[in-house]
């Protein structure tokens with residue numbers, strides 16, 4: 065289709081205009097069949113008499129039911145559960161010295177994007193808060209065609225070779241005999257597989273960390289995982305790792321909270337993304353690159369082609385090149401979010417692949433999966449997948465073909481069509497693969513440089529704060545605690561021992577087991593075996609290095625904004641309207657949201673004789689759905705202490721290290737015998753005699769900006785030393 069000229073690409077709306085060609089709106093229109101015939105009665109099927117049998121002749125009924133019968137398509141085999149949004153990418157630091165990719169050339173240049181976030185293991189209807197990696201995919205509608213970034217919120221992966229992917233996914237998905245558990249890795253088959261795959265240990269550290277339970281899709285990083293190549297105009301190649309850094313900082317919930325959110329609101333992340341965009345709080349990320357010259361390929365003590373390794377930011381800093389803003393929700397979930405088809409092989413001139421064996425396998429998989437999921441090689445014609453740069457080739461026909469190709473010529477070379485469509489020279493923007501020199505034997509083997517499975521796992525663990533390490537220990541205690549097979553648990557302890565003795569000891573203590581003296585040899589490296597092409601794992605390096613960028617708490621992407629945070633105001637009848645108003649004003653000024661939670665919906669009478677409208681009742685809301693709580697002043701506020709739901713609200717907030725603000729009689733609630741916070745005042749509990757006490761509100765806001773008061777956890781859980 066010939067639709068856009070070059071200047072259109074500088075408008076973010078270019079893709080919206082393109083989608084507009086397919087949009088439909090029934091407002092003030094007649095109801096019709098799919099053939100355009102106006103329908104007179106859409107309530108009754110055609111029958112032989114009022115009480116008689118239905119007639120086969122009823123084409124209106126048959127069309128409606130047939131369409132309905134086929135409304136579902138197969139869900140994605142992985143990343144089935146996801147949410148997407150439209151937006152734009154804007155260049156803030158052009159990098160023509162590294163890549164000739166047209167969309168990265170000019171300051172201020174904008175490219176429309178569609179971005180989808182997902183969990184990996186669960187089905188389409190599963191909870192958003194599963195402990196899992198999150199997919200992070202961005203479709204760039206560039207002037208030179210589609211570029212898909214298909215990454216995760218974790219920079220490494222479980223396996224080194226694509227060949228193991230079906231095994232990994234079979235192991236983590238619900239077990240095949242009983243289809244349980246849904247959206248969870250805490251079961252025997254997953255840990256059986258992992259315990260036999262020492263290469264997964266670095267990734268296991270990440271997925272057992274809080275990275276795997278993000279507070280929001282808007283508060284997580286994105287990583288390309290593989291090393292890619294950038295090719296510049298001179299044809300020079302640089303290796304590149306792509307990063308996305310969220311403007312709101314990288315934040316997580318805690319595991320007990322995640323499990324409760326899964327029950328209270330399984331759409332928590334979906335709703336959060338949708339609401340933020342509807343409210344005009346557009347989520348934003350910076351895109352950055354770590355660039356490594358070809359000549360430095362072997363400079364590191366790990367292999368750049370190994371997807372279980374990251375390049376520490378201390379070794380190669382991240383250069384920010386642009387920003388992505390998501391500012392528009394889809395009009396139709398199925399048409400856009402469900403039908404969008406990403407592929408790491410969708411690249412434009414200036415971007416190329418490395419020989420990472422995981423990436424190489426992916427390059428095959430993604431088109432193949434769309435054939436069964438979307439049903440036809442014409443999936444690129446579905447509006448959300450359609451390039452807004454013109455497409456012309458000799459591919460024809462197939463299911464659901466939309467394009468009407470004119471002329472008698474559908475082959476190349478041809479003379480009857482004047483040689484058209486014709487090939488583009490490189491100088492005209494034609495894609496040419498980087499001419500890497502390769503001289504090799506055909507083998508099924510891994511390089512020796514892929515055998516250090518523990519050094520970076522240790523680097524990650526050692527880089528975490530004590531709080532984050534405790535969360536990893538607890539996650540492993542939970543996950544392995546759900547594993548029935550003692551040999552699997554024991555084998556895992558053997559692997560953890562090679563990451564950190566403290567980690568292995570602490571997990572073992574939680575499981576009531578002993579760490580084996582010697583790590584068991586993984587089965588694929590020997591037991592019973594003539595395993596071909598595998599190698600003994602290398603001893604981890606003994607260096608004690610750390611990297612602050614790997615810790616969420618130390619990470620420089622943590623910001624101090626409270627924008628878009630949700631604060632629950634716990635209000636009883638008789639609450640002080642002035643106290644509510646003062647705090648609400650301060651929050652709204654900083655783009656945070658205040659929600660009134662009361663014993664009942666409707667009007668909450670105030671001390672001043674007015675009324676506040678309750679957003680939720682204690683029955684419909686829960687602390688886990690909010691970032692912090694505030695208990696305003698008001699004479700009858702102490703009665704909240706007698707409300708079981710209100711106390712659970714406060715106790716959960718306390719347990720999850722949330723900031724609790726309370727003023728006047730509101731603060732008295734915290735002294736009730738059944739309140740966990742009783743006698744445990746800490747830096748996360750901000751109280752005052754009155755809301756207008758000096759510094760009270762600003763102290764509360766500063767504390768909320770710190771996300772959580774983690775030190776409280778230490779006091780709560782002295783059991784892990």
Ligand code: HDE
Pocket residue numbers: 140141142143146180181182198199200201214215216221225226227229287288289290404405406422423425426429430431433434
């Ligand atoms: Fe994927 N992956 N993957 N993957 N992946 C899919 O493609 C696959 C891998 C990722 O929002 C599937 O369209 C193989 C790594 C994301 O629609 C499928 C291997 C990374 C998404 C597939 C990997 C990813 C997918 C399923 C190992 C991070 C969701 C549906 C060789 C860098 C995209 C689909 C969306 C989706 C295959 C490993 C990211 C089956 C074979 C590593 C974000 O093609």
